[in-house]
Amino acid sequence: MKLGEIFPNESVSTTQGDLKIHDYFGDGWGIFFTHPADYTPVCTTELSMVQKMVPEFTKRNVKMIALSCNSVSDHGGWCEDIKAHGNLEEVSFPIIEDPSRDLAVKFGMLDPDEKDAAGLPLTARAVFIVGPDKKLKLSILYPATTGRNFDELLRVIDSLQLTAYKKVATPANWQAGGDCMVLPSVKGEEATKLFPKMRVEDVPSGKQYMRFTPQPE
Known part of the structure; x- marks a missing residue:
């Protein structure tokens, strides 16, 4: 899938029953994780x-859903291990079943360098972030052997939600509350009106495009 495309509204079976992805995400943001297999x-x-970070995702109006290439019955047993590992009381988000790997293939989530016991490509660790308009806003594809950095996912969600409504971009290593950059499309009086504390960094080219501003409210 390409950024800006409508995220597929698949009907899926999960640990919380049958659902459609768009309906589950509702009017908010969604994050879709994929996994090679249970256990x-x-x-x-x-x-x-x-699960430990559910309060942080909820604060940002983000619902989570996961996919793993096993059945719902397998997911149920696996959830007990997930809870035990994290000393958790529940797994509150649904996990989609995909034993045939039809969804894994459809989403392009196969890692050709890592094989399962049958010699089939493992499902890569994909992350898809979906906006309220149901369009794909960000995708990250990890190899099957590399775990995700969830602090980074919170950081990019903060950036996506900020830049969706304010005329700014976020620079390298930006963290919530840090300085942002004024979009090049914002010119002249509009820039000074919207960003009265804007500062322009001098660069050798002499072009005044490195424009910084405190994070808009």
């Missing part, structure tokens, strides 16, 4: 961390 060590640490 895999890295995945267990990841979903345990997702």
